[in-house]
Amino acid sequence: MDIHTLDLNFLTDEAIASFVVESSDGPVLVETGPHSTLKNLERGLSDLGYGLEDIKHVLLTHIHFDHAGAAWALAQKGAKVYVHPFGYKHLLAPSKLYNSAKRIYGDQMERLWGLMEGIAEENLISVEDGTEIIVGDATFIGWHTPGHASHHIAWQLGDLVFAGDVAGCKIKQGPVVPPCPPPDINIEDWHASIDRILGLKPSRILLTHFGEVSEVETHFNELKEILQDWAAWMKVPFEQGRDPRDVTPEFQAYANGQLKAKGLSEKEVARYDAANPAWMSVAGLMRYWKKKLGA
Ligand SMILES: [Zn+2]
Structure with a gap:
């Protein structure tokens, strides 16, 4: 099954990725990136021969704007959006989430992150720990992996894990660093979530920031060390x-x-x-x- 990493070109190259998994029942998107880069997502999809309306399933690792900011726009085109139960209500009615970010980013909010509208209940699916999402020949398993955010999910697909921000941020050939935004960083949970992902014995992990890592154990050991x-x-x-x-x-x-x-x-x-x-x-x-x- 083909898996593509789209560079959403947020401010610079290789900062935020969105992933397209070509299942036998159409493309599945893992992460949408922010709404401000929706045009770039659309361009990346069109290079693969798809339009936004071809995306029927969107899997989110968590609801921070750099990961989920454009999910509502895909839902409006008919996609089902899969999210942790703790993130569910914020995507249903995002004004609290949006306004608290706006207090931080001020008049840069729209330029950086774009807009956010609510996702209709029929398009939004709350994912319990260990839930399987089956799309054609692709079986994703959503693992609750708190630490970076209390509502974080790592998505397993065979021996591959879309690890979101629990796997940190590693740009090009640089070292891994932990993104630690408020409000719910928890070091102990984060370590446990890393161990949980390691326990799945993935041969590769995919980082939203940015791309594929095959030295999985070394990567996570380095991340644990710098987090500590x-x-x-x-x-x-x-x-x-x-x-x-x-x-x-x-x-x-x-x-x-x-x-x-x-x-x-x-x-x-x-x-x-x-x-x-x-x-x-x-x-x-x-x-x-x-x-x-x-x-
Ligand atoms: Zn992030």
Whole structure:
């Protein structure tokens, strides 16, 4: 069965992927990317000979805008959208989700992420842990894999796993880093979810940011290590009660220093910074410590 990685060209190349699985019963989309890159998704599909209306099934790893932002537009063309039960109500009625992001992105919201409308109940399917979604000769299994988000699903297809953000962010030949946005980063859950995916013994994983990884065990071991490292780093300013805004430039210098030590150029470091901004990890990891240790 053919599987294609579409580059949605969000701000730069190889930042956000959407995947097309060509089943015997038509194409299945895993991740839609943001609504702002819907035209690029449409172009990628048309290169494969499909239109948006040919997509009858959309599997989401989670509801963050970079993964699910365009799902409603595909639902309006007739697709069924599969999502974790905790993400269901936000896609049904997205104003709370959209407005909380808008508070962060302000007047950049539409340019970055586009718009979001609700998905009709008949198009939206809540996926329990271990559920099989069968489309022609393709059997996907949705595994609940919290850590990056409480409502995260990794989709298994045979010996392949679409691992979403539980597998971190790895750009080109660079190292893997954990995207840590608020509100529900949980380090312990994330480690358990990694072990769960490793337990499936995939020969390859597909990362939304970005592409295929075949050294699965090495990849996840590196991710665990840096996740632990970043969490430990953030514990200090958290315990000192510092303002996240003051911590951000220090953390940015720390994380960028790690990338430079691994041989990345200024330009490559900037690409990581854009894909996984420091302010986001500071906010996410501070919130993790606050939930764990109290204010
Ligand atoms: Zn993401």
